[in-house]
Amino acid sequence: MDRNRRNLLLTLGSVAAGATTLAAQPPSTNTHEPIFRVSRANSVPREAVNPLDRALEMAREGLVNIRENVTDYTTVIVKRERLNGTLTDPDFMFAKIRNRKVKSGQLHTPFGVYLMFLKPTSVKGREVVYVEGQNDGRLIAHEGGMRGRFLPTVPLDPNGALAMRGQRYPLTEIGIENLIVKLIERGETARQHPEITCEFRKNAKLKDRVCTVIQLNQPRRVSELEFSRAQIFIDDELNLPIRYVAYDWPTEPGGTGAIIEEYNYLDVKINPGLSDSEFDRENPAYNF
Numbered sequence: 001m002d003r004n005r006r007n008l009l010l011t012l013g014s015v016a017a018g019a020t021t022l023a024a025q026p027p028s029t030n031t032h033e034p035i036f037r038v039s040r041a042n043s044v045p046r047e048a049v050n051p052l053d054r055a056l057e058m059a060r061e062g063l064v065n066i067r068e069n070v071t072d073y074t075t076v077i078v079k080r081e082r083l084n085g086t087l088t089d090p091d092f093m094f095a096k097i098r099n100r101k102v103k104s105g106q107l108h109t110p111f112g113v114y115l116m117f118l119k120p121t122s123v124k125g126r127e128v129v130y131v132e133g134q135n136d137g138r139l140i141a142h143e144g145g146m147r148g149r150f151l152p153t154v155p156l157d158p159n160g161a162l163a164m165r166g167q168r169y170p171l172t173e174i175g176i177e178n179l180i181v182k183l184i185e186r187g188e189t190a191r192q193h194p195e196i197t198c199e200f201r202k203n204a205k206l207k208d209r210v211c212t213v214i215q216l217n218q219p220r221r222v223s224e225l226e227f228s229r230a231q232i233f234i235d236d237e238l239n240l241p242i243r244y245v246a247y248d249w250p251t252e253p254g255g256t257g258a259i260i261e262e263y264n265y266l267d268v269k270i271n272p273g274l275s276d277s278e279f280d281r282e283n284p285a286y287n288f
Contacts, residue, residue: 052198072098072274076266092118112279
């Protein structure tokens, strides 16, 4: 492999495109409302119902909602992740995402992703496209700015070392539907440990969106879950999660644990009707 191609692959190694979702400067959430617990029916005493059951019910309802009613969407993803003990600077990405659809047991619409990096300056202009079942299962990526003028577009294995460099998750796991699936998995794990508690806050804000916040608390390590505290912001209108943030255990009593990972989906526009060309590297509006 010549030097130029080797340098190119290393440069694009982080292109797993912010593989999952994101977070910028922690968005203002205004979650000062009193915490309350939710029961499934007014006739059932709230102390008799584990709030985590209601949280899981909401997550499953959200998964049904997105699978039945959401074909595609655009959003600005902002993410931060702690890697090797260091919290990364926030990545901002404009994303077009088409959800995977199966009909009668057959793949009808493949999962598709297009990403344009907005900032920081070091990655601005980077583009990534991935379509399930195309390009031998590889994502297609290239750099923006001056580097993009000299470095060619390259295919990368989403799970390979180069694409996963600087990422917690592969690009194939990006998107709100995949986030919901992970939240359900983590909620089911938490449900097996009575020490992990669940709380709700209503009327929280993420930018201009009114949300219900679900917070899981794990005061001490009783499960394989990595967090001491995790928050999920459910957009009340969309009935979809638009923010997830997880915190490590504090190093001092009464302190706040460091962020492990944070993902935000901002300015979500549901079902804009994205065409196949939106996920095609040959789209003349793109710079591949």
